[in-house]
Amino acid sequence: MPEQGRPDQPRRPDRPRNPQRPHRPQQRSVQRPSERSRSTDPARLAAYTVMRAVADGAYANLELPKVLRAKGVRGRDAGFATELTYGATRMRGLYDPIIASAAGRSLDKVDDAVLDTLRLGAHQLLGMRVPVHAAVDETVGLARKVNGAGASGFVNAVMRRISERSLEEWLAVVAPEGGDELARLAVVHSHPEWVVRALRAALLGHGASTSDTVDADLRDLLVADNAPPKVSLVARPGLATVAELVEEGATASTLSPVGATLDAGDPGAIPAVREGRAAVQDEGSQLLALALAAVPVETGSERQRWLDLCAGPGGKAALLATLGAQQGAVLFANEASEHRTDLVRQTLAAAVDAGIEVMVGTGDGRDLGEEEPESFDRVLVDAPCTGLGALRRRPEARWRRSPADLADLGGLQRELLESAIAATKPGGVVGYATCSPHLAETRFVVGDVVKKHPEVSVVDARDYFHDALGAPVADLGEGPYVQLWPHRHGTDGMFLALLRKH
Numbered sequence: 343m344p345e346q347g348r349p350d351q352p353r354r355p356d357r358p359r360n361p362q363r364p365h366r367p368q369q370r371s372v373q374r375p376s377e378r379s380r381s382t383d384p385a386r387l388a389a390y391t392v393m394r395a396v397a398d399g400a401y402a403n404l405e406l407p408k409v410l411r412a413k414g415v416r417g418r419d420a421g422f423a424t425e426l427t428y429g430a431t432r433m434r435g436l437y438d439p440i441i442a443s444a445a446g447r448s449l450d451k452v453d454d455a456v457l458d459t460l461r462l463g464a465h466q467l468l469g470m471r472v473p474v475h476a477a478v479d480e481t482v483g484l485a486r487k488v489n490g491a492g493a494s495g496f497v498n499a500v501m502r503r504i505s506e507r508s509l510e511e512w513l514a515v516v517a518p519e520g521g522d523e524l525a526r527l528a529v530v531h532s533h534p535e536w537v538v539r540a541l542r543a544a545l546l547g548h549g550a551s552t553s554d555t556v557d558a559d560l561r562d563l564l565v566a567d568n569a570p571p572k573v574s575l576v577a578r579p580g581l582a583t584v585a586e587l588v589e590e591g592a593t594a595s596t597l598s599p600v601g602a603t604l605d606a607g608d609p610g611a612i613p614a615v616r617e618g619r620a621a622v623q624d625e626g627s628q629l630l631a632l633a634l635a636a637v638p639v640e641t642g643s644e645r646q647r648w649l650d651l652c653a654g655p656g657g658k659a660a661l662l663a664t665l666g667a668q669q670g671a672v673l674f675a676n677e678a679s680e681h682r683t684d685l686v687r688q689t690l691a692a693a694v695d696a697g698i699e700v701m702v703g704t705g706d707g708r709d710l711g712e713e714e715p716e717s718f719d720r721v722l723v724d725a726p727c728t729g730l731g732a733l734r735r736r737p738e739a740r741w742r743r744s745p746a747d748l749a750d751l752g753g754l755q756r757e758l759l760e761s762a763i764a765a766t767k768p769g770g771v772v773g774y775a776t777c778s779p780h781l782a783e784t785r786f787v788v789g790d791v792v793k794k795h796p797e798v799s800v801v802d803a804r805d806y807f808h809d810a811l812g813a814p815v816a817d818l819g820e821g822p823y824v825q826l827w828p829h830r831h832g833t834d835g836m837f838l839a840l841l842r843k844h
């Protein structure tokens with residue numbers, strides 16, 4: 343019965359139900375696990391399969407479509423499987439302490455596969471409107487199939503205990519008020535504590551919050567990180583128009599002049615997207631590419647050469663190539679990984695078919711400055727980073743990163759930016775971008791490099807951020823850099839610094 347226990351609408355754990363009337367389970371199964379249905383719901387099985395693949399290093403957003411296709415899960419069931427997989431993965435920082443408390447044991451004593459089953463069950467009970475009996479029965483049935491008969495008894499006991507309390511009641515148990523507030527927020531909003539601390543520092547460090555507003559802003563940001571992002575589309579200039587996307591059911595973006603958003607439906611069903619003339623792309627990424635294309639350069643080049651130093655998989659490169667073509671400029675897209683260079687070629691195929699000249703190459707961006715000194719008018723460094731600004735998109739990402747990554751990435755980010763400066767012609771501009779607001783990947787990198795390179799000066803990037811009506815984008819902080827925020831702009835947390843070389 344794949345439709346059994348489907349929610350009317352997903353409910354996010356960070357938005358408590360009516361606090362006056364705490365939810366109490368209405369129905370409870372009295373069957374023993376061995377008496378329950380032996381058929382396992384394909385949607386829940388698909389969610390479990392993806393969770394296990396993610397535990398082995400897969401990305402949920404890439405794995406899920408494959409598993410849904412392989413198991414023939416479609417339509418409403420596919421929506422249910424998606425919410426279940428993403429919610430259980432994203433919210434495990436909240437569910438794990440609840441599961442441990444309900445199990446009466448520390449989670450290192452629970453098998454990893456059984457824990458994934460319980461996370462899926464906890465999300466059905468606490469994060470979705472799945473009736474208690476269905477959530478318990480189906481989770482126990484799933485456990486029997488994938489974890490074995492012995493484990494299903496344990497899962498049954500834990501699920502029943504979880505179902506005895508509402509989310510609000512569990513929050514009072516696992517995240518009580520009165521202690522370290524940032525540690526509490528980490529549990530309530532399911533983020534690693536170091537990430538919560540880093541985001542708070544970033545809100546203050548980028549001038550997005552004051553000491554008076556930072557606590558409320560931080561809460562808004564953590565909530566925004568747990569909300570699935572809307573589907574944003576870009577109409578690649580010269581290849582497609584926003585009007586064309588609107589005719590297909592999208593709504594014109596108020597933020598990006600080349601953007602639209604899709605409330606429902608498959609973006610791949612839109613002809614312009616299918617043909618690569620338009621694409622799914624965060625509006626923040628669109629604004630960044632537009633800003634880099636708009637800064638005046640003083641190189642005197644008759645035909646500008648633009649460089650995307652870290653181009654894979656090519657979203658910004660495609661926008662830069664089409665914007666560049668409108669100014670008579672040619673783009674060179676470089677990427678370190680061969681596989682991702684292939685993705686860049688695919689992404690750029692529609693532009694090439696339309697006669698736009700682009701060059702694509704594989705190479706270490708750190709060498710390009712030496713190999714092609716003072717060769718480019720505009721250079722984008724969209725640096726490899728922790729992705730802490732794009733947590734909405736990758737439900738597992740927050741659990742994969744650690745503070746040690748910052749040290750590894752910091753050296754690479756500085757070297758790539760230095761190489762970009764070397765590759766830029768005097769009078770040209772470099773854009774340094776990350777999809778992370780972490781200060782160690784943004785302001786500190788740019789600050790260190792600028793100190794070492796008196797031949798560059800910082801341009802106020804805010805002057806080049808204009809919305810769909812041509813008005814300045816609001817809330818860009820105190821400059822000269824731009825930091826976008828999921829809770830303020832509805833975009834990924836993108837950073838951009840613009841540097842001019844003299």
Ligand SMILES: C[S@@+](CC[C@H](N)C(=O)[O-])C[C@H]1O[C@@H](n2cnc3c(N)ncnc32)[C@H](O)[C@@H]1O
Pocket residue numbers: 627651652653654655656657658659676677678679682705706707708724725726727
């Ligand atoms: C943030 S992603 C770029 C996203 C891309 N600009 C887009 O909009 O689709 C960073 C890219 O840098 C690449 N990269 C990592 N180290 C690099 C290096 N040393 N040189 C060039 N590219 C590198 C990664 O493989 C990854 O594809």
